[in-house]
Amino acid sequence: MVALLLGGALTSCAHSHEEGGGAGFGRNTAEARITHLISEGQFAEAEALITESASSGLVEQSTAIALRRHVADLSMKLGEIPARLQRAPNFPAKLKDFTRFHIQKMYDSQDFSIASKKELQTALKLLKDVAKDSSRLLQKL
Numbered sequence: 001m002v003a004l005l006l007g008g009a010l011t012s013c014a015h016s017h018e019e020g021g022g023a024g025f026g027r028n029t030a031e032a033r034i035t036h037l038i039s040e041g042q043f044a045e046a047e048a049l050i051t052e053s054a055s056s057g058l059v060e061q062s063t064a065i066a067l068r069r070h071v072a073d074l075s076m077k078l079g080e081i082p083a084r085l086q087r088a089p090n091f092p093a094k095l096k097d098f099t100r101f102h103i104q105k106m107y108d109s110q111d112f113s114i115a116s117k118k119e120l121q122t123a124l125k126l127l128k129d130v131a132k133d134s135s136r137l138l139q140k141l
Contacts, residue, residue, distance in 0.1 A: 029058075030049070030058040030059050031053075031058075031059055031063065031067075033049060034046050034049050034050055034067055035067075037049060038070060038071060038074065041074075041101050041102075041105075043071050043074070043075045043101075046067070047068070050064050050067050050068060050071075051064075073127075073131040074099065074100050074101040075099050075100070075101065076099060076100055076127060076130065076131070077096065077097060077098065077099050078092070078095050078097075078098060078099075078100075078103065078123050078126065078127060079096030079097060081126055081127065082130070085129070088122075088126065090118075090122055091122070091126075092115055092119035092120070092122055092123050094114065094115060094119075095114070095115050095120070095123045098114075098123075100124065100127040100131075103120055103123050103124055103127070104124060106120055107120040107121070107124060
């Protein structure tokens with residue numbers, strides 16, 4: 001009797017897995033891996049995994065778009081922002097070759113060897129403003 005019950009339980013577990021019962025686990029794993037790569041600053045690897053995961057259905061297209069936008073925001077260099085913003089008073093020109101990700105890491109670790117705290121704050125504010133404006137523009141399209 002016990003063997004019959006266990007056999008039925010195993011069959012039902014396998015059946016639910018075949019119908020996509022395990023798909024949520026794959027989605028969570030792919031999304032977690034992408035998020036980890038982004039947090040480590042490995043943007044090329046994250047982009048490749050986003051593309052692969054979206055095409056295989058492990059990540060929804062809307063999630064893939066949001067993750068790509070996040071990667072673009074973090075990988076933008078200060079020198080790539082619009083020229084009108086680069087003419088802002090106290091623009092930290094020495095940080096123009098650094099990405100938002102690197103500037104944020106310097107700020108978080110209180111590494112003021114390249115720029116002062118105020119310069120890092122200004123750079124982050126400018127980059128965040130550009131990201132916010134880009135996001136608004138994309139929503140209007």
